[in-house]
Amino acid sequence: MTAQIDKQACLLEPGEQKYVIIDLQQKLFFRKDIAMTDKEKILQVMKEAGTPLNAGKVAELSGLDRKIVDKEFAAMKKTGEIVSPVRCKWEPADK
Template identity: 50%
Template sequence: MDVKDQVLKAMLEAGKPVSAGDIEKILGIDRKEIDKAFNALKKEEAIISPVRCKWEPVRK
């Protein structure tokens, strides 16, 4: 499982908007890798930001 999939799974399990710092605490992955995953997920329109600096998966 790549970092992007791990980040998305952690966001789904959190059940609320999370920051990159929250994901870092949950997964123990380097912040730079999480930021790259966030950017890729944003480009794919898989996550949205309901609150500044917080992200959640798009509900389909």
């Protein structure tokens, strides 16, 4: 039994899940791909940095547009997911 490999790249919407079947030397492996949301990318970058960051630096490190980072920062400030220990710099509330 031979599995056919779809060579077309799959783009996933944030939060969407997709199972990909890979045929390596006629052994089948299943891998679950999950796309990260913008908020998840931002929080990951902030946690990896280990120090408070401003929105411009988060945009630079994450590869996201600055407007998206600003929008997500505003939402995370309201919910308390990020805190500001230093003026104009932010870090995740749950380090």
